[in-house]
Amino acid sequence: MGRKRKGRDISGWLVIDKPAGPTSTAVVNKVRWAMNAQKAGHAGTLDPDATGVLAIALGEATKTVPYITDALKAYRFTIRLGQATNTDDAEGKIIAQSDLRPDDAAIKEELSRFIGEIQQVPPQFSAVKIDGERAYKRARSGEEMELAARPLWVEELILVDRPDADHVTLEMTCGKGGYVRSIARDLGQALGCYGHVQSLRRVWSGPFDAADALSIEQIEAMARTEKLDQYLRPLEEGLTDLPELRCTPEGAARLRNGNPGMVFAADVDYGDECWASQDGRAVAVGVYKAGELHPNRVFNARGGDGM
Known part of the structure; x- marks a missing residue:
């Protein structure tokens, strides 16, 4: 058996207003510690002297990082x-x-x-x-x-x-x-x-703005408390540039097992990259083909709940 990761199984986005000085990796490590999260990553490096939006993904949200990296x-x-x-x-x-x-x-x-x-x-x-x-x-x-x-x-x-x-x-x-x-x-x-x-x-x-970002000082002041959890944004925000398709419970179950699942499509074409949701929660990202989504990224069923 593999070693269990330390920390909470928590997923979502935290948007930081990075100050001049620390590296992007140092800020990610600070946020991971403050949230006591198992896993964290960022969507787009800023040079140490640069400031501004550094979007940090936690847990299952790390699977959406490429879509923020690709965004304007x-x-x-x-x-x-x-x-x-x-x-x-x-x-x-x-x-x-x-x-x-x-x-x-x-x-x-x-x-x-x-x-x-x-x-x-x-x-x-x-x-x-x-x-x-x-x-x-x-x-x-x-x-x-x-x-x-x-x-x-x-x-x-x-x-x-x-x-x-x-x-x-x-x-x-x-x-x-x-x-x-x-x-x-x-x-x-x-x-x-x-x-x-x-x-x-x-x-x-992408969807993240400096006006809504937290400072390092705020992160430190709220570290390891429930107050900081209130600023966690859903992992689905990392998918805003992709079309959303809704799926049935049966389709969601198939998608979570890595199989093509039935989705309700509108305004998408065969071969488009999309994401499937059930009750507003991300289930999978994949390619739409003839009424089904063929997944290439699957989200844990608890991945959007922040806990």
Whole structure:
């Protein structure tokens, strides 16, 4: 028999307003301890210096993490113009400088180049793997790498503030896998003045908004108490981008055993990825085929109750 996990069998989402400093993993570990949860994970890493929405999945909700990771996200960030750094953020060493300061009109004109399906080269200091090793580890040793460009969908990129000649604040809505540091670097190059990220905040991620998030201080104050449980959000919130199909008790039983189950479908096509529910609770995620859902992720019958 396998070893039983320590902690409570608790499922759902907890949305944290991550402060600057700790890693995303450290915040996950803090929440897991505070909730005394068996299992926890997050939907989208934030750099240590970044702040904002870090959605943490507990228990059965970890099975919905890919759908939040794939969802659109919004960032508000300030770029320091006139300087390039080796990390593309304020923590790095300055490697190039310029006295040129483009005006707002020039910046807005260049922003159009970064909207839609773009190709983006990750920063040298990133978690991209090169021959099985993280790029940032090689970069720390002084190695310069040619990282392959990756596709990124940018829904929106707008100028929202110009505090002074040296700084510009932008808001971006994009898909998964985007590096805001690369946007700052590439925009600075396009403008001919260089640039790096000075501050970064994730405003929302899929259905989760910073306005509804808990601070680390709140987590610590309510740790290991029932008060914190009240902020647990249902795992179903991680599935809001997928169509919901209702199923009968018989269909739910088949789905929970990993078999195709009958569902009541409307406005879905053969082959669509959907999730099935019974009495509002998630039963399974899978592919819809001819009146049945063929499951690829199945939820524990207690997975949505938070206990």
